Amino acid sequence: MTGANSSPLRVAxxxxxxxxxxxxxxxxxxxxLLTQRCGRTIEVIAVSARDRKRDRGVDVxxxxxxxxAVAMAREAPADIFxxxxxxxxxxxxxxxxxxxxxxxxxxxxxxxxxxxxxVVLAKHAESVGVTLAYEAAVAGGIPIIKTLREGxxxxxxxxxxxxxxxxxNYILSTMRTSQRDFGNVLxxxxxxxxxxxxxxxxxxxxxxxxxxxxxxxxxFGTPVNFDAIHIEGIRHISLMDIHLAEELGYRIKLLxxxxxxxxxxxxxxxxxxxxxxxxxxxxxxxxxxxxCHGNFVNTIMQVGxxxxxxxxxxxxxxxxxxxxxxxxxxxxxxxxxxLAEIPVSPMARHHGACYVRLIVVDRPGVFADxxxxxxxxxxxxxxxxxxxxxxxxxVPVVLTTHESDEGAMRRTLEAIAALxxxxxxxxxxxxxxx
Amino acid sequence: MTGANSSPLRVAxxxxxxxxxxxxxxxxxxxxLLTQRCGRTIEVIAVSARDRKRDRGVDVxxxxxxxxAVAMAREAPADIFxxxxxxxxxxxxxxxxxxxxxxxxxxxxxxxxxxxxxVVLAKHAESVGVTLAYEAAVAGGIPIIKTLREGxxxxxxxxxxxxxxxxxNYILSTMRTSQRDFGNVLxxxxxxxxxxxxxxxxxxxxxxxxxxxxxxxxxFGTPVNFDAIHIEGIRHISLMDIHLAEELGYRIKLLxxxxxxxxxxxxxxxxxxxxxxxxxxxxxxxxxxxxCHGNFVNTIMQVGxxxxxxxxxxxxxxxxxxxxxxxxxxxxxxxxxxLAEIPVSPMARHHGACYVRLIVVDRPGVFADxxxxxxxxxxxxxxxxxxxxxxxxxVPVVLTTHESDEGAMRRTLEAIAALxxxxxxxxxxxxxxx
Numbered sequence: 107m108t109g110a111n112s113s114p115l116r117v118a119x120x121x122x123x124x125x126x127x128x129x130x131x132x133x134x135x136x137x138x139l140l141t142q143r144c145g146r147t148i149e150v151i152a153v154s155a156r157d158r159k160r161d162r163g164v165d166v167x168x169x170x171x172x173x174x175a176v177a178m179a180r181e182a183p184a185d186i187f188x189x190x191x192x193x194x195x196x197x198x199x200x201x202x203x204x205x206x207x208x209x210x211x212x213x214x215x216x217x218x219x220x221x222x223x224x225v226v227l228a229k230h231a232e233s234v235g236v237t238l239a240y241e242a243a244v245a246g247g248i249p250i251i252k253t254l255r256e257g258x259x260x261x262x263x264x265x266x267x268x269x270x271x272x273x274x275n276y277i278l279s280t281m282r283t284s285q286r287d288f289g290n291v292l293x294x295x296x297x298x299x300x301x302x303x304x305x306x307x308x309x310x311x312x313x314x315x316x317x318x319x320x321x322x323x324x325x326f327g328t329p330v331n332f333d334a335i336h337i338e339g340i341r342h343i344s345l346m347d348i349h350l351a352e353e354l355g356y357r358i359k360l361l362x363x364x365x366x367x368x369x370x371x372x373x374x375x376x377x378x379x380x381x382x383x384x385x386x387x388x389x390x391x392x393x394x395x396x397x398c399h400g401n402f403v404n405t406i407m408q409v410g411x412x413x414x415x416x417x418x419x420x421x422x423x424x425x426x427x428x429x430x431x432x433x434x435x436x437x438x439x440x441x442x443x444x445l446a447e448i449p450v451s452p453m454a455r456h457h458g459a460c461y462v463r464l465i466v467v468d469r470p471g472v473f474a475d476x477x478x479x480x481x482x483x484x485x486x487x488x489x490x491x492x493x494x495x496x497x498x499x500x501v502p503v504v505l506t507t508h509e510s511d512e513g514a515m516r517r518t519l520e521a522i523a524a525l526x527x528x529x530x531x532x533x534x535x536x537x538x539x540x
Numbered sequence: 541m542t543g544a545n546s547s548p549l550r551v552a553x554x555x556x557x558x559x560x561x562x563x564x565x566x567x568x569x570x571x572x573l574l575t576q577r578c579g580r581t582i583e584v585i586a587v588s589a590r591d592r593k594r595d596r597g598v599d600v601x602x603x604x605x606x607x608x609a610v611a612m613a614r615e616a617p618a619d620i621f622x623x624x625x626x627x628x629x630x631x632x633x634x635x636x637x638x639x640x641x642x643x644x645x646x647x648x649x650x651x652x653x654x655x656x657x658x659v660v661l662a663k664h665a666e667s668v669g670v671t672l673a674y675e676a677a678v679a680g681g682i683p684i685i686k687t688l689r690e691g692x693x694x695x696x697x698x699x700x701x702x703x704x705x706x707x708x709n710y711i712l713s714t715m716r717t718s719q720r721d722f723g724n725v726l727x728x729x730x731x732x733x734x735x736x737x738x739x740x741x742x743x744x745x746x747x748x749x750x751x752x753x754x755x756x757x758x759x760f761g762t763p764v765n766f767d768a769i770h771i772e773g774i775r776h777i778s779l780m781d782i783h784l785a786e787e788l789g790y791r792i793k794l795l796x797x798x799x800x801x802x803x804x805x806x807x808x809x810x811x812x813x814x815x816x817x818x819x820x821x822x823x824x825x826x827x828x829x830x831x832c833h834g835n836f837v838n839t840i841m842q843v844g845x846x847x848x849x850x851x852x853x854x855x856x857x858x859x860x861x862x863x864x865x866x867x868x869x870x871x872x873x874x875x876x877x878x879l880a881e882i883p884v885s886p887m888a889r890h891h892g893a894c895y896v897r898l899i900v901v902d903r904p905g906v907f908a909d910x911x912x913x914x915x916x917x918x919x920x921x922x923x924x925x926x927x928x929x930x931x932x933x934x935v936p937v938v939l940t941t942h943e944s945d946e947g948a949m950r951r952t953l954e955a956i957a958a959l960x961x962x963x964x965x966x967x968x969x970x971x972x973x974x
Contacts, residue, residue, distance in 0.1 A: 132694050132836050142761070142874050143693055241691075247837040249691025256690075256867075257675075257683025259577055260566050260857030327576070385843060388822050402566050403681040403844065403854035409819060410840040420837035423694030433690075433867045440576050 114147045115430045118182040118210075120175035120201055121190030122155035125215055125242070125422065127162040128415030129188065132423045134164070140423070144430035152182035179205035186211045186429055188422060194218035206230045206238070213425040215242035215418055221316035224323065224330045228442035238437050239425035244317040245270060245394040247417025248410040249424060254324045254398065255439045261400025263325040267363040268396035269389055270317040272412040273301050273308040274340050274360040279390040282348045282357075288341065300392065310339035311360065311375040318362030321396070322373050323438045325364060328448045330438075331373070336453035338376035347463055347533060350493070350504050351379055354461070357387040358535065370449030372456060377535050379461050384540040456512040459488070459537040464503045464522065465530040468496050472527045476505065479521040483514040500529050506537065548581045549864045552616040552644075554609035554635055555624035556589035559649055559676070559856065561596040562849030563622065566857045568598070574857070578864040586616035613639035620645045620863055622856060628652035640664045640672070647859040649676035649852055655750035658757065658764045662876035672871050673859035678751040679704060679828040681851025682844040683858060688758045688832065689873045695834025697759040701797040701972075702830035703823055704751040706846040707735050707742040708774050708794040713824040716782050716791075722775065734826065744773035745794065745809040752796030755830070756807050757872045759798060762882045764872075765807070770887035772810035781897055781967060784927070784938050785813055788895070791821040792969065804883030806890065811969050813895050818974040890946040893922070893971040898937045898956065899964040902930050906961045910939065913955040917948040934963050940971065 117133075119126055133140065133148055141147050154172040172178035179187050179201040187205030189212060191198040198219055202212050212231065214220065220227070220240050231238035241251045245268065254266070269275050273295065280291045292309070295301035307313050315335045323330040340360050351358050356379035364373045380387045385407055389395040394412030399405055411417040428434075438445055466472050473490065480487055490505040507515070519532045551567075553560055567574065567582055575581050588606040606612035613621050613635040621639030623646060625632040632653055636646050646665065648654065654661070654674050665672035675685045679702065688700070703709050707729065714725045726743070729735035741747050749769045757764040774794050785792050790813035798807045814821045819841055823829040828846030833839055845851040862868075872879055900906050907924065914921055924939040941949070953966045 128836070136694060136696055136835070139696055140694070142878060143870070145870075145875075247692075248840060249687055252686065252691045253683055256862065257686045257858055258681075258854060259861045260570060260574070260854045262570055262573055385819070385822055388819055400854065401570070402562070402850040402857075404848075404851055406682060406842065406844040408840065408842050411838050414838075416836040417838055420692060420694045420834065423836075424691055427693045428690065431869065433869065435865065435867065436577070436579075441579075444576060 111432060112146045114149045115144070115186065115426070116149055116151045116184045117186045117188060117426060118152040118154070118178050118184035119150060119188045119190065120154040120178060121192065122153060122162050122166070123190065124415045125418045126155070126190040127164045128419030129190065129422045130164045130166070132419045140427065144427055146430055148426060148430060151184055152178050154178040175201040176204050179210070180208055184210055186213055186426060188426070189214040189216055190422070192216055192218070194222040199223060202227060203230065206234060206236065209234045209236055211237040211239070211429050213239045213422060213429070215240070215422055217243040217313070217316040217320065221319040221330055221332045224320065225442050225445065228437035231437065232441055232443065237429055237434055239428065240320070241425045242418045242421035244320050245396055246410065246412040246414065247420050248394060248396060248408045248412070249421065250321070250396045250408060251324065252424070253406070253408060254321065255435050258398055258400050258403055258406065259439065261402050263398060263400050265363070265365040265399040266321050266325045266396070267361050269359055269386065269394050270314045270362045270396070270412065271308050271360060272392035272394055273305070274314070275389070275394070276300055276392045277309070278340060278343065278348070278358055278360065281345055282352070285345065287345050288343060309341055311337040314360060314362045314375045318364055318373055318375060322364035322371065323445065325398070326366065326371055326448060327438065327440050327445055328371060329445045331450070334373055334450045336374040336376070340377055342533060343377055344533070346502060347535065350463060350502070351461070354504070354506070355382050356380060356537070357382055359386065361538065367451045369451035369455050372451040374453060374456065379535050379537040381540060386540070454513050457509055459509050459539065460507045460515055461535045461537055462505050462507070462519070463533045464528055465500050466503050467527040467529065468492070468499055468501045469527065475525050475527065476503070476522055479518050480507070482521065483518040485510040485514055485518055545866060546580045548583045549578070549620065549860070550583055550585045550618045551620045551622060551860060552586040552612050552618035553584060553622045553624065554588040554612060555626065556587060556596050556600070557624065558849045559852045560589070560624040561598045562853030563624065563856045564598045564600070566853045574861065578861055580864055582860060582864060585618055586612050588612040609635040610638050613644070614642055618644055620647055620860060622860070623648040623650055624856070626650055626652070628656040633657060636661060637664065640668060640670060643668045643670055645671045645673070645863050647673045647856060647863070649674070649856055651677040651747070651750040651754065655753040655764055655766045658754065659876050659879065662871035665871065666875055666877065671863055671868055673862065674754070675859045676852045676855035678754050679830055680844065680846040680848065681854050682828060682830060682842045682846070683855065684755070684830045684842060685758065686858070687840070687842060688755065689869050692832055692834050692837055692840060693873065695836050697832060697834050699797070699799040699833040700755050700759045700830070701795050703793055703820065703828050704748045704796045704830070704846065705742055705794060706826035706828055707739070708748070709824070709828070710734055710826045711743070712774060712777065712782070712792055712794065715779055716786070719779065721779050722777060743775055745771040748794060748796045748809045752798055752807055752809060755796070756798035756805065757879065759832070760800065760805055760882060761872065761874050761879055762805060763879045765884070768807055768884045770808040770810070774811055776967060777811055778967070780936060781969065784897060784936070785895070788940065789816050790814060790971070791816055793820065795972065801885045803885035803889050806885040808887060808890065813969050813971040815974060820974070888947050891943055893943050893973065894941045894949055895969045895971055896939050896941070896953070897967045898962055899934050900937050901961040901963065902926070902933055902935045903961065909959050909961065910937070910956055913952050914941070916955065917952040919944040919948055919952055
């Protein structure tokens with residue numbers, strides 16, 4: 107192929123945890139295939155990690171070792187520096203900057219790094235004429251970065267959303283199928299290694315928001331803006347709500363959603379009621395899914411493993427292959443210097459339907475008080491149903507509303523919470539109209 | 541970006557049917573966006589179609605017109621020749637050959653052309669140093685060619701399969717949801733323009749096979765081999781079988797499946813019983829879906845519109861963008877000259893479970909005769925159930941088998957068909973173990 111480079115591609119890998127070891131394994135197990143597909147060999151010429159003695163299930167003997175990732179980024183004569191250390195700052199960031207300064211391409215799986223410093227790093231990469239690639243940073247093995255930047259690049263995007271955190275989806279799926287509550291399933295997930303000892307990063311929606319920020323930048327050609335994201339996690343999702351959702355024809359999913367509205371770009375992470383006839387409702391367990399709406403392609407959904415050594419390494423190596431083949435794409439669909447600020451549509455201006463679940467004392471007049479609170483805030487009710495009958499005791503009451511403004515809904519919830527008969531804080535889950 | 545070309549990219553479009561008009565519309569409506577994403581403008585410098593006067597809903601005045609696509613391929617000073625004429629031979633093929641001879645890149649949506657002549661055309665393109673691109677040829681708007689060639693290129697593929705024909709999926713879905721038989725739904729689909737006046741290309745599985753041949757070549761690095769594909773369509777699928785499938789926990793889908801077996805590469809197109817807990821069972825209506833199994837990524841599924849002006853044009857323009865950006869990928873993941881012959885595993889060597897539905901006279905001894913036919917061919921039965929009880933009259937009987945050889949199953953069906961009590965040819969549908 108004209109202009110193709112056939113000399114070996116030299117790769118240095120920093121971070122030999124699950125994904126680092128997986129990447130070494132892909133490069134070894136599929137070596138001949140990769141050579142054929144790239145038209146050149148890919149050689150690992152250096153590795154770096156903290157503990158040289160740890161058994162990683164893959165042999166690193168004979169590969170030059172660096173204790174210090176930054177030193178490796180600077181000194182090892184690599185074409186590509188692969189950053190698999192993790193963390194938005196610290197050695198990961200310092201090593202990527204050192205690699206770019208040495209004019210090495212950077213491939214990273216680090217969503218926090220890209221979500222926080224992606225634009226600065228991209229400008230650095232572009233200024234020295236190298237690639238910053240991060241396919242593995244979002245949705246693991248799903249090639250969603252390539253899909254947005256290339257496969258669907260003919261489209262103006264209107265909405266991108268997805269299940270972006272496998273731990274949360276696993277917990278929500280397992281709660282439903284095993285009839286166990288949040289704390290119980292989380293503890294099990296931690297014991298099995300599916301969830302971290304400190305799970306807040308996953309279950310409070312931060313990880314989903316990191317990935318959403320990257321997808322939004324790509325889809326809408328605007329600088330990554332993590333701080334603009336409204337974030338809610340899944341700690342408050344109860345088994346009762348999961349059951350009631352199912353009764354109403356919905357499934358509860360933690361979604362990251364970026365969409366262009368009349369007021370600007372809205373980015374939000376929160377539990378959603380997804381209709382059971384939407385394909386994404388059936389993406390269960392640790393799987394991820396991303397849905398893209400474009401003005402010509404309409405809707406494309408991609409489903410796959412969102413984490414794990416093999417799938418994440420598959421994405422890391424896809425980036426390496428692109429570089430090996432000499433294929434380059436602007437970092438965020440357009441070069442970082444051309445990213446345009448778009449007005450942020452704040453969550454207070456969100457407009458949508460809601461599910462609200464109350465615990466109320468079962469006595470006459472309660473419905474009237476709740477209905478009055480909705481009326482006073484100009485919110486139109488779609489349905490209200492009481493589950494069970496226990497005069498004088500507490501029972502769940504569920505109501506669904508037609509589309510209304512977030513601000514009005516919040517005022518309504520405050521008014522309802524203040525009612526005597528309402529014994530627990532109301533739980534609101536937004537209904538997404540797929 | 542280093543080496544990027546910023547001069548306008550000149551495109552000539554042959555064929556102004558649905559997809560051709562859609563492509564013009566993408567290039568116009570998203571012009572500014574495309575210029576930004578490509579770093580250069582895309583100019584349509586010539587078009588060709590048979591009827592100059594037809595209203596296509598898009599203005600072609602002012603664009604130089606050719607009545608003859610081959611003359612345009614030869615003479616119009618285009619960088620890219622876009623072939624949207626259709627048909628495996630005739631003017632489509634001649635025009636692509638002429639364009640390649642004139643050293644123009646070729647972008648085509650023509651599955652029949654690539655399935656029949658893809659390797660020869662690819663060698664021609666590679667010999668003159670231009671690109672042959674065909675994202676739109678398989679699964680409409682789903683970027684599956686890019687996914688196999690690039691996004692998942694780190695993987696050795698073990699299996700690729702999918703719902704590749706929207707017309708068939710629409711018919712099967714509608715039969716189930718509307719309780720109508722095949723002929724009735726087909727007639728409606730024809731009236732609505734979803735199915736052709738001569739529907740055999742779709743419903744007999746040929747179109748699915750064209751697409752499968754292309755996917756198999758890409759996934760397994762072997763020359764496109766349409767003639768190796770075992771093909772069955774959906775004409776014989778009855779509403780009864782659709783209902784019985786549902787009762788047994790399956791949904792009937794027409795799948796194209798390419799998989800590496802111990803005997804070689806097996807490619808087959810036939811109706812399948814898909815378990816209801818497999819995500820692909822829930823891809824309904826005119827949607828397409830493709831599932832890729834790779835040795836590291838595990839399973840990726842992509843779902844989207846498999847046809848239509850917008851989605852197909854989205855794929856055509858994605859190819860144009862790749863060329864505009866100077867991004868090149870070997871035609872079938874590897875260059876055409878490096879495609880390797882793989883032994884063909886014939887359908888007679890297929891090994892799998894089956895659903896068999898009989899119409900039998902309800903009288904003692906029938907089960908024993910059927911069971912004996914299975915035993916004589918060494919086929920192990922999983923379940924057998926009679927639906928209804930009508931002594932002396934005919935009733936449906938369904939049996940499912942454990943995995944067995946295709947040859948043994950065919951002999952068994954012949955033996956069962958020959959039984960006195962069996963009044964109609966047995967219907968066999970293979971069960972896929974997703």
